[in-house]
Amino acid sequence: MTRAKGRWPAGDAAHGGVEDAALLILQWLGEQGVDAMIRVDAERLREGRPAWTFAAGGGPLATGLRADGASVAQCMGAALLRLREAGLAVPF
Template sequence: MTRKQGRWPKIDQDGGIEDVTLLILEWLGEQGVNAMIRVDAERVADNAPAWTFAASGGPLKHGMRTDGSAMQQCMSAALARLREAGLSVPF
């Protein structure tokens, strides 16, 4: 991972969270947070919330997980929880 400053592209304000999810994951990694988002094919087949975001380490006192039926729903909930935990995610 590079340590360049000011490399974040301008975000299309009309786009959704899906446009910045990888940037969020990269930013979290730079803060020392281990993070991932995944989709579970078995849960898709069962019509269950198939998307999961998980994070731990760095400034997070406890690990966290959010689930959602759509990636946007999952990441929106994850951002809210990250902010509640004191991380000012810049996206």
């Protein structure tokens, strides 16, 4: 078992970003009939490559979409942009 490396967020809601809304976004997408997930790839993280991936498809999306980022915030920011370009007005 590995030990935590002190990377947990402070939990200050006043300074929250898109990463704080990630689960609400996923829930909202599911309610719209969109299958969606966000994941982190440990191998890419070790190699210094963008390790976070968002993927979505189905429902009102004509085709699937994917967004990658070096952080969850960067990944979700790109995902929201692509979702809006695909016609989904995500309310977050």
